[in-house]
Structure formats: C-alpha cells, structure tokens
Amino acid sequence: MIHPTLVTQVLTIRFGGHVAVNKVSCDFRPGALTVIVGPNGAGKTTDFNLISGQLPASEGRVVKDGIDLTGRSRSARAHHGIGRAFQLTNLFPALSALENTRLAVQAQSGHSRRFWGRAKRLTG
Ligand SMILES: Nc1ncnc2c1ncn2[C@@H]1O[C@H](COP(=O)(O)OP(=O)(O)OP(=O)(O)O)[C@@H](O)[C@H]1O
Ligand SMILES: [Mg+2]
Structure with a gap:
C-alpha cells in the first residue's frame, strides 16, 4: 500500500x-x-x-x-515540497528559460545570497 x-x-x-x-x-x-x-x-x-x-x-x-x-x-x-503554480506565470522575460529555472534552483537551494561563484555550477 x-x-x-x-x-x-x-x-x-x-x-x-x-x-x-x-x-x-x-x-x-x-x-x-x-x-x-x-x-x-x-x-x-x-x-x-x-x-x-x-x-x-x-x-x-x-x-x-x-x-x-x-x-x-x-x-x-x-x-517541504508544496508548490503552487498559477494560471498567470511570473517569469523574467529578459532571461532565458535556463536562467529562469536557475533562479528557482538558487532560491530552493539557499544559494540566492551567494554573490560570488559560478552560476553554471547550479545547472550541472
Ligand atoms: N476572500 C474571500 N472572501 C469571501 N468569500 C470568498 C473569498 N474567497 C473565496 N470566497 C468565496 O468562496 C467560495 C469558493 O470560491 P473559490 O474561488 O474557491 O471557488 P472555485 O471552486 O475555485 O470556483 P471557480 O471554478 O469559479 O474557479 C465562493 O463562494 C467565493 O465567493
Ligand atoms: Mg477557482
């Protein structure tokens, strides 16, 4: 079960x-x-x-x-994994799909306040 x-x-x-x-x-x-x-x-x-x-x-x-x-x-x-998707999305239009996704990863992983370091590291 x-x-x-x-x-x-x-x-x-x-x-x-x-x-x-x-x-x-x-x-x-x-x-x-x-x-x-x-x-x-x-x-x-x-x-x-x-x-x-x-x-x-x-x-x-x-x-x-x-x-x-x-x-x-x-x-x-x-x-704890509870996310909410809205019918209206809030993307950053000037950024690429990869960059938009990376921002979400940064926020989730606690990297959003680390200003120095390679952003590429987050996309493996
Ligand atoms: N902040 C609020 N204050 C007062 N009444 C509210 C509030 N939010 C929702 N309601 C009322 O609660 C009820 C449920 O609304 P809700 O928007 O959740 O329905 P729904 O099933 O999502 O409808 P729909 O299919 O139209 O999207 C409605 O009668 C609505 O008017
Ligand atoms: Mg509704």
Whole structure:
C-alpha cells in the first residue's frame, strides 16, 4: 500500500458566515494524479490556497510526510515540497528559460545570497 504524502484533515475556512471550504479531508498519493473537481464557486481555489498557505485555515490540518504544516508560512511549506503554480506565470522575460529555472534552483537551494561563484555550477 502506498501511503499518502499529503493529507488534509477536515480543512475548513469561513469568511464571516460563509463556509467556503467545509471539512475537506483528502489524501494525495505519490505518483498519482489527483484532481479536485467542482462547479464554479465550489471552493477549489480556496482549498489550494489553504494547502499552500495563501490563506489561514479556520479549522483542520495540512500534513506533509507526517509533518503538520498547518499555520506554517508559504516558504516553509515550499521547503517541504508544496508548490503552487498559477494560471498567470511570473517569469523574467529578459532571461532565458535556463536562467529562469536557475533562479528557482538558487532560491530552493539557499544559494540566492551567494554573490560570488559560478552560476553554471547550479545547472550541472
Ligand atoms: N476572500 C474571500 N472572501 C469571501 N468569500 C470568498 C473569498 N474567497 C473565496 N470566497 C468565496 O468562496 C467560495 C469558493 O470560491 P473559490 O474561488 O474557491 O471557488 P472555485 O471552486 O475555485 O470556483 P471557480 O471554478 O469559479 O474557479 C465562493 O463562494 C467565493 O465567493
Ligand atoms: Mg477557482
């Protein structure tokens, strides 16, 4: 049996009296493609915002590989492998695809403040 890598437990958010995500419990398993389907306004985007840390949960937990990330920052979640892709991308148009990718690698690997050194080292 493959254990889930990411789990949400009774994840909930209320905006005043409006419950946008109501006790959503979900397992995401490694190697599986999991989709969340629902009509307009069902709460899909809000659920993703709760998982990635864009919004704070009113109730429930987000657990990655056994670590409770509820209440942790977006960057802390990113270090645990939770990333969020937006429909609108934010690329640096003056840089090449390789340079854009290298910036992401630098941020992830903690090299973003090392000013001296060969950038090429990061692309192997
Ligand atoms: N910041 C907010 N304040 C108040 N209500 C909100 C907020 N964000 C989302 N909602 C409400 O929560 C509900 C879920 O919205 P959400 O955008 O998550 O739905 P969705 O499933 O992604 O819809 P769509 O298919 O149109 O993208 C909607 O009723 C929306 O108006
Ligand atoms: Mg949406």
